Amino acid sequence: YNVKARVKADKTGIDLANVKMAMNPFCEIAVEEAIRIKEAGKATEVVVVSIGDKACHEQLRTALALGADRAIHIETALNLESLHIAKLLAKLVEQEAPELVILGKQSIDSDNNQTGQMLAALTKRPQGTFASVVAVDSGKLQVTREVDGGLQTVELSLPAIVTTDLRLNEPRYASLPNIMKAKRKPLDVVDAQSFGVDLSPRVEVLLVEEPAQRASGVIVSDVAQLVEKLRNEAKVIA
Amino acid sequence: MRSLVIAEHEYGVLKADTAKVVNAANQVGAEIDVLLVGHNVTDAAATIATIAGVNNVLVADNAVFEHQLAENVADLVCGLANDYSHIFAPATTSGKNVLPRIAALLDKSQISEITAVVDAETFKRPIYAGNGIATVKSLESQKVITVRSSAFDLPAQQAPCAITALSQGDASNSSSFVSVSQTESVRPELTAAEVIISGGRGMQNGENFSLLEGIADKLGAAIGASRAAVDAGFVPNDMQVGQTGKIVAPNLYIAVGISGAIQHLAGMKDSKVIVAINKDPDAPIFQVADYGLVADLFDVLPALEKAL
Numbered sequence: 001y002n003v004k005a006r007v008k009a010d011k012t013g014i015d016l017a018n019v020k021m022a023m024n025p026f027c028e029i030a031v032e033e034a035i036r037i038k039e040a041g042k043a044t045e046v047v048v049v050s051i052g053d054k055a056c057h058e059q060l061r062t063a064l065a066l067g068a069d070r071a072i073h074i075e076t077a078l079n080l081e082s083l084h085i086a087k088l089l090a091k092l093v094e095q096e097a098p099e100l101v102i103l104g105k106q107s108i109d110s111d112n113n114q115t116g117q118m119l120a121a122l123t124k125r126p127q128g129t130f131a132s133v134v135a136v137d138s139g140k141l142q143v144t145r146e147v148d149g150g151l152q153t154v155e156l157s158l159p160a161i162v163t164t165d166l167r168l169n170e171p172r173y174a175s176l177p178n179i180m181k182a183k184r185k186p187l188d189v190v191d192a193q194s195f196g197v198d199l200s201p202r203v204e205v206l207l208v209e210e211p212a213q214r215a216s217g218v219i220v221s222d223v224a225q226l227v228e229k230l231r232n233e234a235k236v237i238a
Numbered sequence: 239m240r241s242l243v244i245a246e247h248e249y250g251v252l253k254a255d256t257a258k259v260v261n262a263a264n265q266v267g268a269e270i271d272v273l274l275v276g277h278n279v280t281d282a283a284a285t286i287a288t289i290a291g292v293n294n295v296l297v298a299d300n301a302v303f304e305h306q307l308a309e310n311v312a313d314l315v316c317g318l319a320n321d322y323s324h325i326f327a328p329a330t331t332s333g334k335n336v337l338p339r340i341a342a343l344l345d346k347s348q349i350s351e352i353t354a355v356v357d358a359e360t361f362k363r364p365i366y367a368g369n370g371i372a373t374v375k376s377l378e379s380q381k382v383i384t385v386r387s388s389a390f391d392l393p394a395q396q397a398p399c400a401i402t403a404l405s406q407g408d409a410s411n412s413s414s415f416v417s418v419s420q421t422e423s424v425r426p427e428l429t430a431a432e433v434i435i436s437g438g439r440g441m442q443n444g445e446n447f448s449l450l451e452g453i454a455d456k457l458g459a460a461i462g463a464s465r466a467a468v469d470a471g472f473v474p475n476d477m478q479v480g481q482t483g484k485i486v487a488p489n490l491y492i493a494v495g496i497s498g499a500i501q502h503l504a505g506m507k508d509s510k511v512i513v514a515i516n517k518d519p520d521a522p523i524f525q526v527a528d529y530g531l532v533a534d535l536f537d538v539l540p541a542l543e544k545a546l
Contacts, residue, residue, distance in 0.1 A: 004500065005366035014370050082338070083347045108481065109366055112350045117308065117338035126309055126413035129335045132475070142416060147331045148429075148484070149248050150476050153416040154307065160413075166465070166482055167475060202347035206360065207373040214507070217528040219519075223541040226513065226531055234511045234528065236433070236490040237457060237546070 026104025029164040032171040035067035042136040064182035065174035076192035086118035087197045105163040116163035126156040130165040239268035241324040252282040254430045255328035258387035264291040265355035277304035287398035298404040305415040312339040329384040341382040348382045353389035367504035388487035431460035439466035440495020452543040480505035498523025
């Protein structure tokens with residue numbers, strides 16, 4: 001996320017060739033929270049899942065190194081929309097029957113902020129989105145959510161879906177021995193087609209352009225000049 | 239073609255986002271109904287009825303909707319959805335919470351945070367923290383869309399249209415409200431303010447944010463913050479401007495002690511005029527600023543307050 005994204009010259013998308021990839025920061029927070037819940041003795045197993053091409057093995061191994069027990073890779077070369085991903089995850093939730101599914105609130109590439117809510121709808125589970133505090137307590141979940149006006153706490157019956165906000169926790173780093181151990185943890189690969197979900201596109205990307213460039217600004221020498229410019233040149237203050 | 243707009247309000251206090259989303263829906267060219275879901279929302283309904291372009295205000299006033307929990311609101315909207323070709327909600331935390339749930343229940347792909355309407359099927363939206371603008375066409379029979387309200391103007395007013403009370407309202411038992419803590423503020427709301435002054439890590443601590451208050455008062459401005467300032471505990475998180483906080487586009491944005499990380503710029507770079515005050519001449523914020531002042535904010539802020 002420190003990489004500045006560049007639009008391809010033919011305007012078909014963002015140039016991802018040779019760009020450094022990593023786990024989405026909100027997903028790191030989700031993995032960390034799952035591991036903390038397990039460490040607190042409130043979960044027995046943490047399963048991490050990723051959908052995409054082979055490159056996501058690296059992210060799954062990272063999650064295993066952080067403390068997840070096993071990984072599932074749903075393999076597809078297709079460029080999936082949030083609804084497709086939610087449908088695939090819903091099938092997996094049906095198979096694995098986890099009590100709690102934790103996702104990041106949004107991915108920082110598509111910036112959609114949809115998958116968790118959609119998964120909650122498809123699995124008919126309650127949702128705790130934008131979570132900054134999660135407390136598991138005998139079959140119930142108290143989730144404090146970051147909302148526009150402040151914080152809101154809701155109680156969800158388990159099983160439930162939670163999406164993480166930035167302040168939920170501070171993700172740990174993987175230690176070298178744990179990275180080595182992670183290589184021996186199970187990582188199952190399943191073909192996305194085998195789930196029987198219709199993955200045909202529902203949204204077509206016609207064009208990806210650079211945002212409008214701002215005209216270059218000026219450096220002013222002092223406060224008096226700044227105020228003068230804002231009043232008389234930009235006319236944004238009275 | 240008819241559009242349904244889900245109104246944004248906080249415990250009956252209508253937000254400007256609602257009118258801006260109506261404006262976006264207006265550009266689609268369909269007849270617009272606005273759905274207001276909540277409890278004790280009569281005043282808000284009357285205000286919505288005067289927004290130009292609104293055909294009918296549907297009011298679901300029921301105690302189960304008081305906190306607008308996604309599970310209950312989604313079921314309500316799905317019951318109404320059949321009549322509409324487009325369903326819009328603002329890309330606020332409550333819109334983002336409920337609309338994808340609705341989209342999935344309707345088996346539709348959602349388009350998030352549109353910043354422009356090209357035609358009834360085609361929309362523009364930022365991706366990669368605003369570093370790319372995608373033009374996307376929905377192939378769905380029914381379009382489910384969240385709107386970045388800062389990208390749309392307020393529409394005009396009209397003579398009040400009809401208001402229809404709905405009787406629906408079933409509470410799902412899977413989620414219940416526990417508590418809410420609202421941040422008290424006498425200043426304008428960040429997403430609606432004409433002027434915003436924001437502080438970053440350079441403010442050094444929470445007390446120093448009071449240096450912004452005098453200036454904010456003189457300009458009628460809202461006070462914002464960068465993620466660094468929020469994470470450092472200087473100010474509460476609902477003041478955060480950026481990709482993961484609020485997206486704003488005021489007439490004047492003053493960034494004080496903010497370096498200008500990609501994620502912060504994503505939240506404010508559509509502001510009309512940007513002023514950067516930073517002692518580091520190489521800070522990336524100066525690349526988007528219309529006016530930059532390279533100086534220590536602790537010298538500048540008192541002088542600025544005095545000069546206004």
